[in-house]
Amino acid sequence: MYSSTFSYLSIYLSIYLSIYLSMSFYYLSIYLSIYLCLFTIYLSIYLSIYLSMSFYYLSIYLSIYLSIYLSQSVYYLSEMIKIGCLLSFLLSFLPCLLARLLPSFLLFLPTHAQRYIPSSLIASRNFSHGPFSLPLTAALHRIVQLPTIILL
Structure with missing residues (x-):
């Protein structure tokens, strides 16, 4: 009698534990998926802000570099024009x-x-x-x- 009761009890307990554990793993998987989704959203927002700021600084650096380079080339071009005018004046x-x-x-x-x-x-x-x-x-x-x- 005890063995059959123990057997039923063990079957009942194993079914209950399997359902309970499967439900807990189910909820755990839901929580993990929600957390992973939120982490992915947070990471994508952070990376987009970080990359946009780095591209922003890169664009500022490039604009400063290009403005300096273009101003120097315009300066050299104006100097060449001045030298050309001076040479034409002297050659006249x-x-x-x-x-x-x-x-x-x-x-x-x-x-x-x-x-x-x-x-x-x-x-x-x-x-x-x-x-x-x-x-x-x-x-x-x-x-x-x-x-x-x-x-x-």
Whole structure:
């Protein structure tokens, strides 16, 4: 009698414990899924905020870097334009300078080289009064203007 009662009791207890444990595991799985879902939501929000802030700082860094780089390149470009304007201004005086210095330079050439140069060019100390003044000055002016146009 005791053995049958004990057997029924053990069967009843095992069924009860299995149901109880399965229900507790069921609720535990529900709680775990809820907690995991909330943790995933929290983690995704945290990561999105963190990544957006890092992209925000990265965008600030990139904008500062690009503004400095572009301002330097614009500065160098303006300096090159200034140098080009200065060179064109200085090169515009080259024909006048050559017209003043070339007859004096031709006098210092050796005599065997002077026979190939027209005597009127050597005799005129100033191209503005010599017979070759206009064509030579105009040609020199055109030659000097070509690099100036290329620089600009």
